[in-house]
Amino acid sequence: MDFGTKLAGQVRPGDVIALQGPLGAGKTTLARGFIHALTGAEEEVVSPTFTLVQTYDTPVGTVWHFDLYRLNDPEEVWELGLEEAMAGGITLIEWPERMGAHVPRGCLHVELSNDPKESRRTARISSPPEWQGRIKTVVDRAD
Numbered sequence: 001m002d003f004g005t006k007l008a009g010q011v012r013p014g015d016v017i018a019l020q021g022p023l024g025a026g027k028t029t030l031a032r033g034f035i036h037a038l039t040g041a042e043e044e045v046v047s048p049t050f051t052l053v054q055t056y057d058t059p060v061g062t063v064w065h066f067d068l069y070r071l072n073d074p075e076e077v078w079e080l081g082l083e084e085a086m087a088g089g090i091t092l093i094e095w096p097e098r099m100g101a102h103v104p105r106g107c108l109h110v111e112l113s114n115d116p117k118e119s120r121r122t123a124r125i126s127s128p129p130e131w132q133g134r135i136k137t138v139v140d141r142a143d
Contacts, residue, residue, distance in 0.1 A: 003123060003138070004033025007110075010134035011038070013061040013088050016104045018096035021112035026121045027094045030112065031065055034092065038063060053080045055089075062089040074100035106130060 007017070007030075017034075019027040032045045038058035039045075048054040048067040056063040064085035071077065077099050085091045086104060096103050109126040127135045 002030070002033045004030040004035075005037040006138045008034045008037035010138055011060060011090050013090060014086070015131075016086060016091040016093065016107035018103060018107050018109045019092060019094045019112065020096060020109065022114070025112040025114045027112055028067070030110070030123075031092050031094065035063055035065065038090075053085075058090075060090065064089045064091045066091070066093045068093065068095040068098040071095070071098040074098065074102050077102055108135065 011017075011034075019030060021027055028047045035045045035056050035058075036043060038060055039056050043056065045056070045065075046054060048065055049069060052067060052070065054065045056065070062085075064081065066077075066080060066082070066085075068077065082091070082102075091104075091107075093099070093103075093107075096107075096109075106128045108128070108131050111124040111126075112121055113124075114121050125135055125139070
């Protein structure tokens with residue numbers, strides 16, 4: 001079971017998850033597992049690298065998947081619907097550092113890294129108080 005699937009089991013409407021890491025670290029892979037867990041494996045989950053945002057309807061709420069790699073100015077994030085997403089959706093943000101000071105407070109930060117020599121990825125998690133119990137459940141279930 002992958003980390004994205006486990007994380008999806010603890011998500012609530014209004015949650016924001018910031019996915020950080022270099023190219024190839026696994027941000028989109030984590031997002032894909034997360035979205036599949038909430039929508040069903042048949043859902044096609046595409047990387048929003050060029051569209052910048054994709055939405056998915058799930059039984060838990062709408063998942064907004066942002067990929068801000070191509071964002072030119074932090075202010076552009078508002079044109080993508082970030083405010084609407086955070087108002088009650090579940091928000092995944094790849095490349096949150098491109099938002100500058102607009103990174104939402106209280107979001108779960110997941111920093112991914114890839115060690116090609118060992119063929120493994122690692123995640124460093126920084127969680128606000130509202131995530132403490134939920135993220136412990138995810139980490140305790142780690143394979």
